Amino acid sequence: MYENYESLKFERRGKVLTITMDNPPMNSASVSLHTELSYVFYDVARDPECSVVVLTGEGRAFSAGGDINLMLERAEDPHWQSKYFRRGNFIIHSMLGLEKPIIARINGHAMGLGATVALLCDLTVASEKAKIADPHVAMGLSAGDGGAFxxxxMVGFARAKWFLLTGEHLTASEAVEIGLINKCVPPEQLDEVVYALADKLANGPTHALNATKRSVNMLLRRQVEGVIEAHLGLEMLTVFTEDHKEAARAFLAKETPVFKGC
Structure with missing residues (x-):
């Protein structure tokens, strides 16, 4: 049922399904990857052979978030942007609505949308070499793809505002300390820890696990339903600002952006 995916790879290990984001070198959200993330968890929901999902990234990154080249290329196209942002709604709803537990195997940096996707997972285990951040504001954007939600x-409003407004990076150990993620381990132990956890869940009482996830996520789903379209709309508004174009240009040129507040 997963044979037509291009930017996601799948591997079964008993009842555990590993989904790997595969858009080298940093698994940024290309059109293909972003689109496939918007419906893959609906496919997982009807997969009778899967009880637990492990979500990870190929190579040295979990996901670096948005594709900067794509941002700059499509910065003047409201029709395209509208379709792109609508898919963000499905990513969030499908992850929170999936009954099966999702474990984030954070093998490397998780930035922007990559951080959001990791945090929407139910359990998070990171390599000690990983970093996590939401640099939307540094790119002249609102963190509307789920980050502001x-x-x-995960960490309360005061801490969340600090990291969302500054874009400051957290090491995996710092993220554990503030409760943003569950655990960090040496990179050579990542698979051992992740798959021991996945096997424990896969061999556990499936109905109880699924019902508990549903129970915990009920409030999250009601809350996100009330805000996410507005959050995505606010981010889309910032896409069309000159500050965003300047940030994208400067990033690609490896320069410091000069923002003008317009």
Whole structure:
């Protein structure tokens, strides 16, 4: 059922399904990857052979978030942007709505949308070499793709505002300390820890696990339903600002952006 995917790879290990984001070198959200993330968890929901999902990235990154070249290329196209942002809605709803537990195997940096996707997972285990951040503001954007929703849920409003407004990077150990993620381990132990956890869940009482996830996520799903379209709309507004274009240009040129507040 997964044979037509191009930017996601799948591997079965008993009842555990590993989904790997595969858009080298940093698994940024290309059109293909972003689109496939918007419906893959609906496919997982109807997969009778899967009880637990492990979500990870190929190579040295979990996901670096948005594709900067794509941002700059499509900065003047409201029709394209509208379709792109609508898919963000499906990513969030499908991850929170999936009954099966999702474990984030954070093998490397998780930035922007990559951080959001990691935090929407139910359990998070990171390599000690990984970093996590939401640099939307540094790119002249609002953190509307789920970041402004999920970060306050994880660490409270004060800490969330600090990291969302500054874009400051957290090491994996710092992220554990503030409760943003569950655990960090040496990179050579990542698979051992992740798959021991996945096997434990896969061999556990499936109905109880699924019902508990549903119970915990009920409030999150009601809350996100009330705000996510507005959050995505606010981010789309910032896409059309000159500050965003300047940030994208400067990033690609490896220069410091000069923002003008317009």
């Amino acid at each position: 999920i970060w306050p849920q």
